[in-house]
Amino acid sequence: MPVAALGPRHLLRRLREIMAEQTSAQTRLDKLVTIIATNMVAEVCSIYLRRAGKALELFATEGLNRDAVHNTRMKEGEGLVGLVAETAEPVNLSDAPSDPRFSYRPETGEDPYKSFLGVPIVRGGQVFGVLTVQNRAAVQYAEEEVEALQTVAMVLAEVVAQGGLFKISELDEPELRIDRPRRFQGEGLSDGVAIGHVVLHEPRVKVERMIADNPQEELTRLEEAIGSLRDSVDEMLDSSELDLTGEGREVIETYRLFAHDQGWRQRMRDAIRTGLTAEAAVERIQDEMRVRVQRLDDPVLRERLHDLDDLARRLLRHLTGEAQVQDLPLNAIVIARGMGPAELLDYRRDRLVGLVLEEAATTSHVAIVARSMGLPLIGSVEGITDAARLADGIVVDGETGELHLRPQPEIVAAFEAKRSLGEQIRARFAAIKDLPAVTKDGVPIQLMMNAGLALDMPHLDQSGADGIGLFRTELQFMIGETMPRLLDQVTFYREILDSAGEKPVVFRTLDLGGDKVLPYARWEREENPALGWRAIRIALDRPALLRYQVRAMLMAAAGRTLRILLPMVSDVDEFNRARALVDRETERARLLGLERPRQILVGAMLEVPSLAFMLPQLMRSADFVSIGSNDLLSFAFAVDRTNPRVAKRYDPLNPASLYLIRLIVRSAAEAHGELSLCGEMAGKPLDAMALLGLGLRTLSMHPANIGPIKLMIRSMDLREVSPFVEKLCGRTDHSLRTRLAAFAAERGIALK
Ligand code: PEP
Numbered sequence: 008m009p010v011a012a013l014g015p016r017h018l019l020r021r022l023r024e025i026m027a028e029q030t031s032a033q034t035r036l037d038k039l040v041t042i043i044a045t046n047m048v049a050e051v052c053s054i055y056l057r058r059a060g061k062a063l064e065l066f067a068t069e070g071l072n073r074d075a076v077h078n079t080r081m082k083e084g085e086g087l088v089g090l091v092a093e094t095a096e097p098v099n100l101s102d103a104p105s106d107p108r109f110s111y112r113p114e115t116g117e118d119p120y121k122s123f124l125g126v127p128i129v130r131g132g133q134v135f136g137v138l139t140v141q142n143r144a145a146v147q148y149a150e151e152e153v154e155a156l157q158t159v160a161m162v163l164a165e166v167v168a169q170g171g172l173f174k175i176s177e178l179d180e181p182e183l184r185i186d187r188p189r190r191f192q193g194e195g196l197s198d199g200v201a202i203g204h205v206v207l208h209e210p211r212v213k214v215e216r217m218i219a220d221n222p223q224e225e226l227t228r229l230e231e232a233i234g235s236l237r238d239s240v241d242e243m244l245d246s247s248e249l250d251l252t253g254e255g256r257e258v259i260e261t262y263r264l265f266a267h268d269q270g271w272r273q274r275m276r277d278a279i280r281t282g283l284t285a286e287a288a289v290e291r292i293q294d295e296m297r298v299r300v301q302r303l304d305d306p307v308l309r310e311r312l313h314d315l316d317d318l319a320r321r322l323l324r325h326l327t328g329e330a331q332v333q334d335l336p337l338n339a340i341v342i343a344r345g346m347g348p349a350e351l352l353d354y355r356r357d358r359l360v361g362l363v364l365e366e367a368a369t370t371s372h373v374a375i376v377a378r379s380m381g382l383p384l385i386g387s388v389e390g391i392t393d394a395a396r397l398a399d400g401i402v403v404d405g406e407t408g409e410l411h412l413r414p415q416p417e418i419v420a421a422f423e424a425k426r427s428l429g430e431q432i433r434a435r436f437a438a439i440k441d442l443p444a445v446t447k448d449g450v451p452i453q454l455m456m457n458a459g460l461a462l463d464m465p466h467l468d469q470s471g472a473d474g475i476g477l478f479r480t481e482l483q484f485m486i487g488e489t490m491p492r493l494l495d496q497v498t499f500y501r502e503i504l505d506s507a508g509e510k511p512v513v514f515r516t517l518d519l520g521g522d523k524v525l526p527y528a529r530w531e532r533e534e535n536p537a538l539g540w541r542a543i544r545i546a547l548d549r550p551a552l553l554r555y556q557v558r559a560m561l562m563a564a565a566g567r568t569l570r571i572l573l574p575m576v577s578d579v580d581e582f583n584r585a586r587a588l589v590d591r592e593t594e595r596a597r598l599l600g601l602e603r604p605r606q607i608l609v610g611a612m613l614e615v616p617s618l619a620f621m622l623p624q625l626m627r628s629a630d631f632v633s634i635g636s637n638d639l640l641s642f643a644f645a646v647d648r649t650n651p652r653v654a655k656r657y658d659p660l661n662p663a664s665l666y667l668i669r670l671i672v673r674s675a676a677e678a679h680g681e682l683s684l685c686g687e688m689a690g691k692p693l694d695a696m697a698l699l700g701l702g703l704r705t706l707s708m709h710p711a712n713i714g715p716i717k718l719m720i721r722s723m724d725l726r727e728v729s730p731f732v733e734k735l736c737g738r739t740d741h742s743l744r745t746r747l748a749a750f751a752a753e754r755g756i757a758l759k
């Protein structure tokens with residue numbers, strides 16, 4: 008059995024010396040395989056690196072035929088080398104040629120070698136290549152040898168990634184360069200171009216030292232760090248301040264289990280024994296885990312992986328003494344897998360210019376907050392957190408969803424041009440800010456804005472909106488650590504009304520449930536939360552919540568008009584019961600002799616299709632109705648709007664949507680009711696053109712969209728648009744977008 012000659016630590020030291028040499032890439036690789044072979048007493052040592060198209064090419068060898076270098080290539084998954092790359096696991100065989108996966112390559116002259124050990128060269132969950140050793144004798148390699156080779160491969164990967172050992176560009180292999188420019192396509196969730204530098208929301212802790220001088224010392228450091236990690240997790244769990252319930256508590260409980268896991272500890276100890284520092288050992292074990300879990304394609308395990316990643320990072324911070332809170336550089340673009348709205352608000356606004364998330368859809372709350380902040384945001388950018396490194400240059404286009412990591416100067420220049428064009432366009436909108444939103448044929452349109460936080464309020468004047476058509480009150484509840492008290496709510500609503508001045512504000516009562524949960528409230532897990540216990544359903548089952556909110560609104564709106572909008576109403580009785588609660592609160596205020604609003608208007612959100620058929624009856628008790636097209640269409644098309652796989656499957660400009668909205672518009676008109684629309688459609692020029700064609704006259708949207716929508720309105724003639732849209736309702740297309748766009752282009756309707 009081959010036995011490592013001088014031990015892994017000696018090998019790593021030699022590796023370090025080679026890294027420091029100023030020779031060509033090929034020479035360094037050649038030296039490397041020779042040293043590994045000698046050290047591991049292997050007759051063969053080879054390095055295969057991944058080329059474009061995922062083929063693995065023999066880049067260096069000791070023992071095999073030198074002519075095969077750069078000539079032997081294994082296709083993806085081919086042979087034992089392919090198997091190692093595919094599974095990202097070591098392959099250890101005593102009789103490789105008899106294995107069914109063995110692929111015989113005569114040019115390499117590997118006939119005499121029976122035993123085979125291959126380990127993946129992995130970094131950041133990506134397999135860069137494969138490192139192998141072979142011997143004539145038909146024996147299995149010992150566990151320590153597998154460990155040792157994995158450690159060497161890890162150091163090799165780090166060096167390949169950093170370009171420290173050899174310049175991959177010399178080998179003409181751009182695919183392998185981790186620092187190469189990359190383009191990603193995500194989903195634009197909040198408009199605007201941002202140019203800046205990467206800040207990782209949960210940054211990898213930087214491991215400076217990989218090779219240990221004294222393994223015993225490293226073992227002690229690891230033990231101490233695990234000890235303090237366990238203490239901190241226990242403390243977190245026991246903390247009375249942290250009133251965690253449900254999932255939050257489960258997560259911390261899982262941390263505790265993981266933190267106390269003996270297998271994890273043992274694997275890290277073993278890795279240290281191969282010559283790594285404690286930090287490098289934590290990283291190596293986590294990297295291996297990540298690769299394994301990613302390959303399983305199991306969503307539950309992937310979720311667990313976030314926990315484990317987080318835990319490994321905490322452990323690394325204990326080891327490195329690195330602080331938890333980051334300083335933001337200027338022009339920071341934060342990258343994360345996912346983020347909550349409160350976390351986003353934690354960042355310093357004067358330094359943050361953009362946000363990129365792997366997991367976020369247009370209606371996620373973080374997206375809503377990003378839009379409120381006017382912060383460009385791209386969601387659904389798969390793989391960005393692994394690819395991006397701290398301080399990398401980055402360009403983000405929140406309109407198209409395009410992202411450039413480590414961009415070339417020309418790309419930056421192009422986006423700078425686009426950004427300044429955007430500013431010019433904004434200046435154009437600013438110029439029409441005070442002009443009325445009237446169509447060419449003289450029909451006035453009311454343009455309102457959506458809001459939810461105090462920081463939205465300055466946009467009311469800046470955009471020239473006629474008022475606030477939808478104020479999502481739940482956002483204020485969601486960003487806090489505790490439930491706002493009555494007086495806090497009064498102060499908040501009063502501030503909003505004060506800053507709106509004469510312009511109307513429509514307060515929507517708490518729209519909780521579904522994907523909107525309060526971080527501090529106990530929440531039962533539901534099979535289908537979108538169809539579950541949410542919004543007005545909660546309000547009617549727990550009337551105190553709604554009554555307190557209404558009480559606060561009544562106090563805040565004393566002497567003025569109060570507009571209350573009830574979310575997710577499914578039938579008229581539900582609306583009437585909620586309205587009765589409002590009336591009871593008003594009566595209470597009267598009995599207490601409190602100053603009351605001058606006028607109280609109560610409206611319903613039309614988000615559930617069933618209500619579309621009840622408008623004549625609803626309008627008898629509702630003062631107004633606002634179509635929430637986001638939810639309405641998601642229910643109409645049976646699509647989970649938070650699931651990126653299906654969220655975009657149906658176009659809101661589908662004939663069925665137009666038909667449904669036309670039905671609502673007609674029904675509301677017959678009942679002489681006030682109708683508006685406040686979903687995302689209202690803010691998209693082409694969609695809004697269709698909505699106006701269908702008869703809507705009030706739209707509420709994100710303030711940034713007011714300018715473009717007004718420009719569109721001022722260039723359209725409803726006498727032409729209405730009959731055209733009317734005709735489209737009868738078509739069978741999947742999307743009417745192209746037809747509407749062609750029509751707009753022909754008539755010179757401004758869509759930008
Ligand atoms: C809607 O559903 O269209 C809506 C405006 O409400 P939200 O997006 O807050 O669910």
Ligand code: MG
Pocket residue numbers: 614635637638
């Ligand atoms: Mg809704």
